[in-house]
Amino acid sequence: xxxxxxxxxxxxxxxxxxxxxxxxxxxxxxxxxxxxxxxxxxxxxxxxxxxxxxxxxxxxxxxxxxxxxxxxxxxxxxxxxxxxxxxxxxxxxxxxxxxxxxxxxxxxxxxxxxxxxxxxxxxxxxxxxxxxxxxxxxxxxxxxxxxxxxxxxxxxxxxxxxxxxxxxxxxxxxxxxxxxxxxxxxxxxxxxxxxxxxxxxxxxxxxxxxxxxxxxxxxxxxxxxxxxxxxxxxxxxxxxxxxxxxxxxxxxxxxxxxxxxxxxxxxxxxxxxxxxxxxxxxxxxxxxxxxxxxxxxxxxxxxxxxxxxxxxxxxxxxxxxxxxxxxxxxxxxxxxxxxxxxxxxxxxxxxxxxxxxxx
Amino acid sequence: xxxxxxxxxxxxxxxxxxxxxxxxxxxxxxxxxxxxxxxxxxxxxxxxxxxxxxxxxxxxxxxxxxxxxxxxxxxxxxxxxxxxxxxxxxxxxxxxxxxxxxxxxxxxxxxxxxxxxxxxxxxxxxxxxxxxxxxxxxxxxxxxxxx
Numbered sequence: 103x104x105x106x107x108x109x110x111x112x113x114x115x116x117x118x119x120x121x122x123x124x125x126x127x128x129x130x131x132x133x134x135x136x137x138x139x140x141x142x143x144x145x146x147x148x149x150x151x152x153x154x155x156x157x158x159x160x161x162x163x164x165x166x167x168x169x170x171x172x173x174x175x176x177x178x179x180x181x182x183x184x185x186x187x188x189x190x191x192x193x194x195x196x197x198x199x200x201x202x203x204x205x206x207x208x209x210x211x212x213x214x215x216x217x218x219x220x221x222x223x224x225x226x227x228x229x230x231x232x233x234x235x236x237x238x239x240x241x242x243x244x245x246x247x248x249x250x251x252x253x254x255x256x257x258x259x260x261x262x263x264x265x266x267x268x269x270x271x272x273x274x275x276x277x278x279x280x281x282x283x284x285x286x287x288x289x290x291x292x293x294x295x296x297x298x299x300x301x302x303x304x305x306x307x308x309x310x311x312x313x314x315x316x317x318x319x320x321x322x323x324x325x326x327x328x329x330x331x332x333x334x335x336x337x338x339x340x341x342x343x344x345x346x347x348x349x350x351x352x353x354x355x356x357x358x359x360x361x362x363x364x365x366x367x368x369x370x371x372x373x374x375x376x377x378x379x380x381x382x383x384x385x386x387x388x389x390x391x392x393x394x395x396x397x398x399x400x401x402x403x404x405x406x407x408x409x410x411x412x413x414x415x416x417x418x419x420x421x422x423x424x425x426x427x428x429x430x431x432x433x434x435x436x437x438x439x440x441x442x443x444x445x446x447x448x449x450x451x452x453x454x455x456x457x458x459x460x461x
Numbered sequence: 462x463x464x465x466x467x468x469x470x471x472x473x474x475x476x477x478x479x480x481x482x483x484x485x486x487x488x489x490x491x492x493x494x495x496x497x498x499x500x501x502x503x504x505x506x507x508x509x510x511x512x513x514x515x516x517x518x519x520x521x522x523x524x525x526x527x528x529x530x531x532x533x534x535x536x537x538x539x540x541x542x543x544x545x546x547x548x549x550x551x552x553x554x555x556x557x558x559x560x561x562x563x564x565x566x567x568x569x570x571x572x573x574x575x576x577x578x579x580x581x582x583x584x585x586x587x588x589x590x591x592x593x594x595x596x597x598x599x600x601x602x603x604x605x606x607x608x
Contacts (some may be wrong), residue, residue, distance in 0.1 A: 248557070248559055251556065251557050251558060251559055252526070252527045252555070252556045252557050253527075253556075255556040255577075255579065256471055256473070256474065256556055257473075258579050259473070259474065259477065259556070259577060259578075259579050259581075259584065260471075260473035260474075260477070262579050262580055262581055263473070263477040263581040263584060264473070264477075264581075265581075266580075266581035266582065267477075267480060267581065288580070291579055292579055292580060295579040299558075302558070
């Protein structure tokens with residue numbers, strides 16, 4: 103910046119609303135001052151010109167020199183110095199800036215920052231408390247299912263065991279009706295055992311962590327279908343598994359998904375002379391959806407949303423036995439992978455179950 | 462005559478187990494204790510069994526996990542920590558199929574883990590197989606101090 107005696111900048115300097123002055127860099131003598139500065143310091147031009155530049159920092163509150171801004175509600179000023187050339191002499195141009203509004207904004211920002219930190223701490227504390235509560239709930243649930251697996255099965259063993267013992271002990275004394283009654287007791291105990299086992303699987307699925315690794319879905323489906331075939335050798339079921347299907351998922355849990363869907367397909371095609379089960383993949387939701395399709399009895403699409411709720415059954419248990427927990431387990435596993443499961447069908451027209459394993 | 466120690470608190474399960482063994486063709490005597498404290502006293506000849514010969518160990522222990530006072534897992538741990546019972550064949554016989562029970566039992570040195578089937582025929586078959594395998598097929602570990 104160059105300021106010379108007759109410079110048009112002189113006029114700007116003299117009438118500028120910001121207090122400004124110039125002093126000699128070597129002698130610290132004041133060279134010029136504007137009206138705003140005189141008003142700011144409350145003195146005449148003569149008085150001001152007699153001052154030493156070094157003493158002029160004081161009347162204006164200069165935050166850079168250690169004033170604690172947070173306790174000062176009054177106006178605040180800042181001195182800004184620039185080296186200049188004044189008629190060929192090395193000089194310093196000083197202006198006073200009113201930073202009151204700026205400081206207020208800074209204070210407000212600092213307060214907001216303090217509040218934010220405090221709220222973060224409170225929030226973290228809240229999350230910690232919630233986590234502790236959740237952990238307590240989870241371990242309570244664990245204790246519960248542990249207890250179920252031990253204690254609920256023991257009376258069942260007594261019911262089934264002593265019914266069987268009764269048949270052995272009474273021998274020929276039992277009428278055909280009595281024998282039938284006892285057989286029903288044994289069968290009911292076994293159904294309840296399956297129910298408990300399925301519930302335990304559902305609870306295990308909710309508790310266990312997910313470990314993703316590449317899983318050969320085609321191979322898994324083929325193996326489960328082979329196992330189902332071994333269990334019912336009299337049935338001829340046509341099947342097709344699309345080769346080369348792979349997913350990043352938990353191998354143990356996805357086996358449970360495919361076991362449930364394929365066992366269902368197997369079960370609900372049992373009335374078909376030419377049963378057909380197909381496993382494949384399609385593009386859906388920007389990713390891959392796997393499907394299990396069959397030509398079995400299907401279901402009424404009106405109840406499609408009920409399919410995946412625990413204990414929901416759309417078929418008579420005497421026709422197609424089951425606990426009604428399998429598809430709830432499937433949904434839980436798929437959800438834990440971030441995916442979704444849905445089904446399409448028409449009554450008597452077969453069913454197709456789709457699932458994705460990523461969000 | 463094989464000696465079996467059955468550690469089981471459920472009277473019905475005791476009755477069903479004895480019934481299954483009666484039907485097997487193994488000559489055996491089953492001693493029943495009802496909790497973990499009694500099992501340890503019996504096997505280590507302490508407490509109410511202090512008069513027992515500590516060297517007269519059963520050929521096989523059938524151990525339930527859920528037991529009053531001291532549970533089966535603790536019994537197993539104490540047996541494995543004692544030089545006299547360290548190698549004693551112990552078959553865990555339980556209702557539980559919890560993976561953590563399996564892991565703990567095998568980690569603590571159980572010789573076998575069998576889940577009790579609900580069906581009595583399967584239950585009998587399981588017990589007969591256990592008896593026949595551990596008492597007849599398997600070579601028992603040497604009695605401590607004689608090997």
